[in-house]
Amino acid sequence: MLKKANSMKQAEARAGDALRRLLEHVPILRIEDIEAEAVSADWRPDLIARLLVAGRRHLLVCEYKPNGQPRYARSALLELRNYVSQSAPEATPVFMAPYISPAVRQMCKEKEVGYLDLEGNARIAFGGVFIERMVTDKPVAEQRELKSLFRPKSAQVLRVMLREPGRAWRVTELSEISGVSLGHVSNVRAALIDREWARASNDGLVLAEPGALLDAWRDSYAAPAGERLRFYTPLHGSSLEDAARDALRTEGGAGHAAFASFSAAQWLAPYGRTGMHYFFADEEGLGKLRAALKLAPALKGENVVVTVPKDAGLLADTVEPAPGAVCTSPVQTYLDLSIAGERGAEAAEHLRQERLSWHE
Incomplete structure (x- = not known):
């Protein structure tokens, strides 16, 4: 447990360094402090950046998640917006993660939350400052995860689901029909839910965004071996x-x-x-x-x-x-x-x- 907590602190420190490097390039802005918030029983942002913008003070309240997939991002955006509205109405909320996909970036824009990932993708706007950067390549870990999701055994599960995209599936049903082990089907289930391409219902797993799933599969697809x-x-x-x-x-x-x-x-x-x-x-x-x-x-x-x-x-x-x-x-x-x-x-x-x- 201690090892996990230390790992999280190190990740937050890297996020703080990434935020500092991004902000240092803005001429009208001076960084007073970027500090990690103390652990509290109440929800608190992971980082608070205190800035001077053309002589006026401004706060960035930042939440870092080790997983930037939509499932985790959505809850972080809600927490950030609630915190800002109740405790710091003049502050700018910023979501941070190792990698933030285009879908989550769009989600941040719609919720009026800034974002920054450790790959260099960023969009933060406040008080006359507008920062936007986009890195074209997906990180190796993200590419690996997507390739894993579309490898033959996982693809057998996806094909079954895409035949009847409106159907709710039990893990055991998917395993029997696709001929893939229960453990592997469970891994596919988790990956689909994390990306919000599927949702868990009382009746089973249902594809929520079959089109987005197919888009990602097409973009990762190579001719069969x-x-x-x-x-x-x-x-x-x-x-x-x-x-x-x-x-x-x-x-x-x-x-x-x-x-x-x-x-x-x-x-x-x-x-x-x-x-x-x-x-x-x-x-x-x-x-x-x-x-x-x-x-x-x-x-x-x-x-x-x-x-x-x-x-x-x-x-x-x-x-x-x-x-x-x-x-x-x-x-x-x-x-x-x-x-x-x-x-x-x-x-x-x-x-x-x-x-x-x-x-x-």
């Missing part, structure tokens, strides 16, 4: 389509394959045809596609791309809008299109409007 194979097929038009649908029918047999990317989008939300055809398949499914489409390896002039992904969950998350037309899910298709160049981005946005708007 696996083997990407290029082929030439002599088939075209309806003959190719019919042969592919025959190959994609599983009917309990071994081998799985699905239309992917632009090819899946043609079934889910047609936008514009392309001369290339895309599939995901496991090894057995690849064999079926080879035979049905008469595929020949191609170093150039290819018109079929088959990805054999390491993540088996991609082939479990499919839809069948027409008999045999097995496609990657709308969410997966959207993600794949989003990294497929300018035309892919346009097709992705069309798909999102048609199939993933969720009436937000």
